[in-house]
Amino acid sequence: MQKLLIVSHSPSANAKALTDAVVSGASNKEIDNVEIRERPPLQADSNDVLWADGVILGTTENFGYMSGAMKDFFDRIYYPCLEHTEGLPFVLFVKGGIDGQGAKNSVERIVTGLKWRQVQPTLVCKGEFKQDFLDDCENLGMTMAAGLEAGIF
Numbered sequence: 001m002q003k004l005l006i007v008s009h010s011p012s013a014n015a016k017a018l019t020d021a022v023v024s025g026a027s028n029k030e031i032d033n034v035e036i037r038e039r040p041p042l043q044a045d046s047n048d049v050l051w052a053d054g055v056i057l058g059t060t061e062n063f064g065y066m067s068g069a070m071k072d073f074f075d076r077i078y079y080p081c082l083e084h085t086e087g088l089p090f091v092l093f094v095k096g097g098i099d100g101q102g103a104k105n106s107v108e109r110i111v112t113g114l115k116w117r118q119v120q121p122t123l124v125c126k127g128e129f130k131q132d133f134l135d136d137c138e139n140l141g142m143t144m145a146a147g148l149e150a151g152i153f
């Protein structure tokens with residue numbers, strides 16, 4: 001059984017809808033051998049990361065950076081995980097208002113320090129909310145879970 005951790009900050013209905021779509025994709029009924037653990041970043045800790053075979057990160061962009069909750073998560077897990085999670089496969093999705101690049105860059109910089117391995121390009125959902133966001137998030141979750149199950153990641 002592969003273990004997939006989803007750490008996503010969902011402060012609004014739109015952001016929650018994206019997180020739910022990611023979880024729904026990762027829970028696709030065709031995927032049998034992946035256990036999912038979903039945690040808001042303020043509740044996730046280093047034990048969750050050390051448990052995981054793969055991680056999906058989700059954050060809003062706030063003030064041109066990742067959300068404060070996601071930053072708090074990294075502040076707490078960075079050193080406990082640093083020597084133990086090298087190569088951990090991860091993907092990132094960002095919910096921005098009109099941008100999202102700052103959140104993307106800030107998360108990618110930290111996971112570069114952790115030496116995690118990005119297995120899909122970062123998904124940035126910005127501008128007027130649309131169905132494509134939900135479809136893309138569902139696909140992101142499904143691809144990550146299917147890739148873990150297949151041993152591709």
Ligand SMILES: Cc1cc2nc3c(=O)[nH]c(=O)nc-3n(C[C@H](O)[C@H](O)[C@H](O)COP(=O)(O)O)c2cc1C
Pocket residue numbers: 012013014015060061062063064065095096097098099100126129
């Ligand atoms: C304090 C605050 C700062 C924000 N800063 C940015 C920002 O720098 N760039 C951006 O694209 N959106 C920004 N936003 C918009 C959020 O990313 C957006 O509200 C969030 O993705 C939730 O999406 P929703 O408003 O469609 O529900 C900010 C929102 C808040 C509350």
